[in-house]
Amino acid sequence: MTAEIITITATAPDAAAAGAPVLTDDPTAHRVLTGDRPTGPLHLGHYFGTLRNRVLLQDQGVDMFVVVADYQVITDRDIADRLAEHTESLVLDYLAAGLDPERATIFAHSAVPALNQLLLPFLSLVSVAELSRNPTVKDEIAHSRQSAVSGLMFTYPVHQAADILFCKADLVPVGQDQLPHLEVARTVARRFNERYPHADGSVVFPLPQALLSDAPMLLGTDGGKMSKSRGNAIPLGATEDETARIIRAARTDADRHIDYDPVDRPGVAGLVLLAALCQDRAPEAVAEEIGDGGAAALKRTVTESVNEYLRPMRARRAELAADRGHLRQVLHDGAERANAVADATLAEVREVMGAI
Ligand code: TRP
Numbered sequence: 001m002t003a004e005i006i007t008i009t010a011t012a013p014d015a016a017a018a019g020a021p022v023l024t025d026d027p028t029a030h031r032v033l034t035g036d037r038p039t040g041p042l043h044l045g046h047y048f049g050t051l052r053n054r055v056l057l058q059d060q061g062v063d064m065f066v067v068v069a070d071y072q073v074i075t076d077r078d079i080a081d082r083l084a085e086h087t088e089s090l091v092l093d094y095l096a097a098g099l100d101p102e103r104a105t106i107f108a109h110s111a112v113p114a115l116n117q118l119l120l121p122f123l124s125l126v127s128v129a130e131l132s133r134n135p136t137v138k139d140e141i142a143h144s145r146q147s148a149v150s151g152l153m154f155t156y157p158v159h160q161a162a163d164i165l166f167c168k169a170d171l172v173p174v175g176q177d178q179l180p181h182l183e184v185a186r187t188v189a190r191r192f193n194e195r196y197p198h199a200d201g202s203v204v205f206p207l208p209q210a211l212l213s214d215a216p217m218l219l220g221t222d223g224g225k226m227s228k229s230r231g232n233a234i235p236l237g238a239t240e241d242e243t244a245r246i247i248r249a250a251r252t253d254a255d256r257h258i259d260y261d262p263v264d265r266p267g268v269a270g271l272v273l274l275a276a277l278c279q280d281r282a283p284e285a286v287a288e289e290i291g292d293g294g295a296a297a298l299k300r301t302v303t304e305s306v307n308e309y310l311r312p313m314r315a316r317r318a319e320l321a322a323d324r325g326h327l328r329q330v331l332h333d334g335a336e337r338a339n340a341v342a343d344a345t346l347a348e349v350r351e352v353m354g355a356i
Contacts, residue, residue: 022056022060023057023060023062027057027060027061027062028061028062028063030062030063030170030171031062031063031064031065031167031168031169031170031171032054032057032062032063032064032065032169032170032171032172032173032211033065033066033067033163033164033167033169033171033172033208034050034054034064034065034066034067034172034173034174035066035067035068035069035109035163036068036069036090037069037070037072037073038068038069038070038073038083038086038087038089038090039073039086039228040086040089040228041089041090041093041228041235041236041237042090042093042097042235042236043226043228043233043234043235043236044218044226044233044234044236044274044306045217045218045220045225045226045227045233046093046236047097047236048218048277049175049217049218050173050175051093051094051097051099052097053173053213054066054097054099054104054173055097055098055099057173058098058099058100058103058104059098062171064099064103064104064105065104065105065107065167065169065338066094066099066104066105066106066107066334067107067108067109067163068087068090068091068106068107068108068109068331069109069160069163070083070087070108070109070110071109071110071116071152071156071159072109072156072159072160073086074150074152075140075150075152075153075156076140076143076144076145076146076153077144077145077146078145078146087108087331088324088327088328088331089237091106091327091330091331092237092317092320092321092327093236093237093317094106095316095320095327095330096236096237096313096314096316096317096320097236097313101330101333101334105167105334105337105338106330106331106334107331107334107335107337107338108331108334108335109163111331111335111338111339112166112335112338112339112342113339113342114166114339114342114343114345114346115162115163115166115338115342116159116162117346118162118165118166118342118345118346118349119155119158119159119162121192121349121353121356122158122161122162122165122188122192123155123158125187125188125191125192125195126158126184126187126188126191128154130184130187131154131155131157131158132154134154134157134180134181134184135180136157136177136178136180136181137153137154137156137157137180139177140153141153157180157181157184157185158184158188160181160184160185161181161184161185161188161189164182164185164208165185165188165189165205165208165345166338166341166342166345166346167338167341167342167345168205168206168345169206169208170206170207170208170209171208171209171211172185172208172209172210172211173210173211173212173213174210174211174212175212176212178210179210182208182209182210185208186207186208189205189206189207189208190207192204192205192349193205196349196352196353197352198352204345204348204349204352218270218273218274218277219262219266219267219269219270219273219274220232220233220270221233221234221246221247221249221250221251221267221270221271222250222251222267223251223266223267223269223270224266226270232250233246234246234247234274234306236310236313236314236317237314237317237321240307243303243306243307243310244303244307247271247299247302247303247306248299248303250267250270250271250299250302251267252267252268252271252295252298252299253265253267253268253295255268256292256293256294256295257291257292258272258287258290258291258292258293258294258295258297258298259284259287259288260272260273260283260284260286260287268295268298269283271298271299271302272286272287272290272298272302274302274305274306275298275301275302275305275306277309278305278306278308278309278310279305279309286301289301
């Protein structure tokens with residue numbers, strides 16, 4: 001079983017769109033579903049990895065659904081702390097980055113009961129052996145903060161299949177780690193369609209496809225993958241001073257000559273890449289300009305580039321943050337739209353299953 005993968009490279013000549021998904025067929029014919037766990041504010045790794053691409057897809061006219069996967073937070077930890085706050089801050093980051101709630105349906109998983117009700121028939125379509133083979137789940141179990149592995153850990157990919165299938169999304173922008181989950185969604189859809197066709201032979205679910213972009217993986221300030229839990233990330237909403245402080249503490253090396261060498265100098269290369277993405281230039285060009293300036297000059301450049309790049313987004317973020325009521329309204333409206341779609345899908349599912 002391999003997911004059909006659409007890798008889309010930008011046709012746009014400017015580096016800003018490098019690695020961005022550009023759909024070559026009619027974008028308005030697609031429904032895209034993506035989502036995040038509300039575990040804290042988003043950082044630059046999220047932005048250049050996925051968020052920017054979502055906005056580009058939205059602007060091409062795809063019908064975008066974005067799930068705030070609140071129940072998923074309790075897969076690898078016992079307590080979902082500050083969930084309401086994190087959900088709102090996620091929406092804040094989405095809107096600041098350019099997702100438009102008029103065009104994109106942004107909703108919390110827990111606010112859509114019919115979506116969750118799909119979990120029961122879906123669970124009947126996968127075996128325990130299949131659930132335990134999922135490499136991403138295995139990896140999460142290895143890094144879990146729980147003393148015992150819960151049933152939710154094994155079943156959340158099926159939950160995620162419901163996130164995707166309830167709205168009949170045909171494209172799911174994902175990173176490599178999410179491919180096994182997309183495979184589960186495809187398996188569930190295929191088996192459901194085989195077992196429960198409509199009387200006229202038509203099927204309920206389209207098979208969702210992965211949309212893999214070749215956006216570069218952004219490294220954190222310690223040279224490892226940028227991740228909040230590693231403390232090496234630059235939050236989108238950080239102040240300019242906080243940003244400067246995080247970058248000043250970044251791990252570099254003693255070689256004053258700055259080049260772009262991700263294999264041998266991951267710390268330096270991560271910083272160079274960050275500046276390059278923000279300046280919309282090739283990393284080699286950024287490194288060459290700094291030349292023998294050493295880590296101090298590199299960090300100065302990175303700090304300026306990041307702060308300049310994020311300035312308009314942060315200004316928008318501050319404006320939006322002042323109006324919590326608006327954020328709640330966005331979630332409320334999104335849930336209303338998602339509920340209408342989920343109710344219709346659940347009704348169809350129950351009909352083909354014999355009104356279970
Ligand atoms: N599992 C994803 C993550 O951890 C979040 C998510 C939940 C998701 N439902 C989804 C992603 C559906 C894509 C499609 O980030």
